[in-house]
Amino acid sequence: MLFLRKKDYELILEHALNGLPNEACGLIAGVIKEDKKYIEKVYLLTNIDVSREHFSMDPKEQLAVLKDIRANNYVLLGNFHSHPETPARPSKEDKRLAYDSKINYLILSLMNPKQPVLKAFLIQEGKDVSEEVIEIV
Amino acid sequence: MFITVAGIKKEVEDGTTIEKLILDEKIENAEYVTVTVNDEFARREDFDKKALGDNDVVEFLYFMGGGSF
Numbered sequence: 501m502l503f504l505r506k507k508d509y510e511l512i513l514e515h516a517l518n519g520l521p522n523e524a525c526g527l528i529a530g531v532i533k534e535d536k537k538y539i540e541k542v543y544l545l546t547n548i549d550v551s552r553e554h555f556s557m558d559p560k561e562q563l564a565v566l567k568d569i570r571a572n573n574y575v576l577l578g579n580f581h582s583h584p585e586t587p588a589r590p591s592k593e594d595k596r597l598a599y600d601s602k603i604n605y606l607i608l609s610l611m612n613p614k615q616p617v618l619k620a621f622l623i624q625e626g627k628d629v630s631e632e633v634i635e636i637v
Numbered sequence: 638m639f640i641t642v643a644g645i646k647k648e649v650e651d652g653t654t655i656e657k658l659i660l661d662e663k664i665e666n667a668e669y670v671t672v673t674v675n676d677e678f679a680r681r682e683d684f685d686k687k688a689l690g691d692n693d694v695v696e697f698l699y700f701m702g703g704g705s706f
Contacts, residue, residue: 523705549702556702559671559678566696570644579701586705593704599666600699 501536502577502604502620502634508542509636513616515544516582516608523547523555525581527565528606529574537577537604543568554593555581578604578620585611588619590629598623604632638691649689656685664697671698
């Protein structure tokens with residue numbers, strides 16, 4: 501189970517809305533206590549694809565984030581990206597490019613901008629998808 | 638010699654290349670990993686050529702991307 505503070509959810513939402521019509525992306529970090537993952541920090545990254553259908557994170561930004569995560573004694577919990585026009589479920593491309601089976605993949609759907617939907621997934625071997633509960637606190 | 642890998646200092650054999658380090662560290666899906674040495678992005682074609690040096694700092698970054706369809 502993942503816990504996300506409301507203010508951090510709002511940061512993700514604002515980043516995604518500001519990125520429209522393109523996809524937006526970022527990373528999440530925090531601490532793990534038993535089976536609970538607490539998101540302590542959200543990092544807003546640049547989608548270097550500048551596309552409404554694809555995203556790639558900027559590796560230089562990723563490196564800077566990695567260092568900040570370590571400096572804060574957090575662990576990388578996962579990444580997030582928006583789907584401006586499709587549901588909050590991993591697409592074929594999302595599954596194919598989910599190379600790290602240990603992290604969560606969060607997807608924020610803006611298909612209905614008045615009712616954004618955020619879901620979290622684990623993806624094994626590019627095909628086995630399981631949803632993980634994400635609670636906004 | 639000693640190097641720092643993903644924030645952890647460890648001893649490796651002299652002459653260790655990035656390719657050998659990837660194998661030793663059992664990096665999943667290594668073909669999609671970007672490597673930095675002392676904050677410089679290493680070229681994939683150099684992974685098996687360039688030996689790491691004492692006190693080098695190595696990071697592994699997974700490509701992160703996807704799409705809507």
